Structures are given as C-alpha cells and as structure tokens.
Amino acid sequence: MNQLIFNIEKTFKPSEEELDALKGIMIESYLDRNEFFLKAGNVCDTLAFITNGSMRLFYDSPDKEVCNDFFFENSLVGSIASFMSNMPSIINIVAIEKCCLLTLQKNDVIELIQYHDTFKKMASIIIQEQLIRSEKREAALLRNSPEERFKNLMEEHPKLFKRIPLHYVASYLGITPETLSRYRTKFLL
C-alpha cells in the first residue's frame, strides 16, 4: 500500500483529506493463481490496484485465448470501457501469480471523483493513458514484424520474460510458443 500511495501522492498531489477519502474506499482483497478478476460478459464494477502479484488480460476466442496485456505491482486493472459504459466486458482479467489487491467499488469511485477534483483529474489521466497505450499497441501490431515486436519487448520489459509463462508472452506478441522459443535462442537469452 505504501508504494502505491507514494506514487499517487507524487503524481497527483492530493490533499490530506483527499488521500484519506481514497484510503477509506480501498478494500484489501486477494486472488489465487488463475482466479478471475473480471470475466468477459460481466460488467466491470470494480477496479483494483495490484500491490503484489501479476495478472494478464485476454480475449476469448473460439479456439485459443489471446493474451493482450500484463499487469504488475502498482498498476490499475479493470476494463475502463466496461466500467464507464456499464456494458459487458469483452476482456478477461485473471491472476497469473497470487495477487494482493486494493479494490475500488464503482459507487465509491463515482463519489470520489464527484467530490474531489484531484481524482477527477486522475481518472481523466488514466483514461488518456489507456487511449495512448491502445494507439501505440495497434501501431506496433501493424507496423512491426513479430521478430521486431519480440526485440522491442526484450528491450522495454526484459523482466517480463522472467516472470510470465512464455506461452502468454508468445500470445501477447501474436506468435506461437515455438517461435518465441526460437527467437530466444537466436538472440541468446
């Protein structure tokens, strides 16, 4: 919790009172390995900060799952799209490792945002980041080859390969586990 609060304080400079309001609505919660945080088809009415552990975001597909993202400590998880729109989520979020979470219920979040400008701003920035991330991801999938995507990921998040089962990483890159394995030996890791 401390690290998270520290980050929020540093970035958004909430007042003492605002910080208490935030702390007041956060509920500690836990997930086992492979336990779902959000299932496609359900409306996302909870967001969570991960204080410990990792999760993956994936899409259902007739044959295979497709892994689209990973989350670690200090990141916020949930489908912003579903949370905002009350539409059923098309994404799944599931724990890869055991997770400690600080969850936020929708009603509380709405109230928090309504009464505190700092959190209104924070919400807006989270949405912006999501939009920018999507733009970049889309571009990367279109303009980079699988091998380039692999190399970029190795540069930007080498730790990911230590912590995440590689077939999820392969799926994230849009390749088969075999191909990922071959890239790894090719680029001597």
Added chain:
Amino acid sequence: MNQLIFNIEKTFKPSEEELDALKGIMIESYLDRNEFFLKAGNVCDTLAFITNGSMRLFYDSPDKEVCNDFFFENSLVGSIASFMSNMPSIINIVAIEKCCLLTLQKNDVIELIQYHDTFKKMASIIIQEQLIRSEKREAALLRNSPEERFKNLMEEHPKLFKRIPLHYVASYLGITPETLSRYRTKFLL
C-alpha cells in the same frame, strides 16, 4: 449538417438551448484530397464532424505508412488522446476525398462540456466508444489471420472497398496490396 444534428438529437436528446450552443461553436471548413487534418507531432486542438468526404488515420513509420482507420460522413475525427492530454499526437489524419467538416475548437468544447450535462455525457460516450473500438481492433489483429480480417471487413464494410484506395485498405488489414488483390480474386469480387 442536418443529418449530423438529427443523429445527435436522436441519441443524446439535447434541449433546444443545448443544441443552439453546439451549433454556435461549429465552424464549417473544407479539406482537399491529401490535405492533413492532424499531423503527428502536433497537439490536437480541433475535433471535427465529417459532413462529406472521407479520411484516414495513419501512423508514420521509418519505411512505410501504416493505415489504422477510416472515417466517413457523420463521424467525429481527431485524436481524443492528444485532445485530452495536450500531448503531441502520434497519429496523422488526412483527407482521402475532399471533405466538408464542422470543426470544434478545444476551448469551445471544454466550455460546452462544462455547462451542459448532455455534452458531458456525449463526451464520455465518445471516449467509451473509442476504448471499446480499440479493444476490439487489438483483439482482431491478434486472433484473426489476415485472411479472416479481410473476410470480416468484407462482411462489415463492403462499401469501403468501393471508396477507399485499396492499398490503404491493405495497410489497414496489415497486408500488402498484392495479397489484398489476391484475396479479392479468390473470393470473387
């Protein structure tokens, strides 16, 4: 203009007064073929409804351009991400055909949203749609093969092939123009 206003009225049910406020800030504007509406690197401070014509959204890439989306009559164009965050846009938007636009300046939009709940809601929905669209697009790029993406696009937007130069469509699908051409003959169009 009429069609656009009709759509907004139907969907968001603004009051007479709100509708006037919206009309009051819309400025008619035109773009020639290949003229930029938004250049990567610039901050997006203008949004626009297309009343006539078509545009494409693309990313710069060292070698090639990568086309990521198309816009036609009655859609809103601009980089929501850049517009919200004031960060330089990473996307370009350029006219494919000559365009008639109704543009909205950032200051006016902010004011409009500030004073009118209907437009606050409208903004929120536009953002949601953007987020949902991104999720779907990302999933499609990862889980569908190029050929499947082609077939889906043929089903969902057959008119696109009539109106948009095919090399842009190819780029949107993440394939070469040659491959698109072969798909077309293969699936007898």
Added chain:
DNA sequence: CTATAAAATTGATTTAAATCAAGAAAGTAT
C-alpha cells in the same frame, strides 16, 4: 520426494504471405 501435469525446447515439414518484377487499368491533369 515422487508422480503427474504443464511448459518449453528442438527438429522436420508445410503453408501463407512477402518480395521482386512487370504489365494492365484507372484516374488526373494539361
């Protein structure tokens, strides 16, 4: 600690799409 399951690697083969190259068709401007 062992048994079992899940994940990762390695090799051989197939397949889909890219690339290279040329020509045809369509669009635009003079």
Added chain:
DNA sequence: ATACTTTCTTGATTTAAATCAATTTTATAG
C-alpha cells in the same frame, strides 16, 4: 483526347512463421 502518374493485378520466387511431432525441462500437488 493525350500524356503521365498512381493504383491494381498477375506471376515466380523467397521467406518467415505455423504446424506437426517428439522430447526435455520445469512446476505443482499429493
């Protein structure tokens, strides 16, 4: 209408990644 450019198509070849198949390594539960 003619020339010129851009776009589209078609064919031959290459290439990257998928698939198929088997094995090794690693993780997990009893």
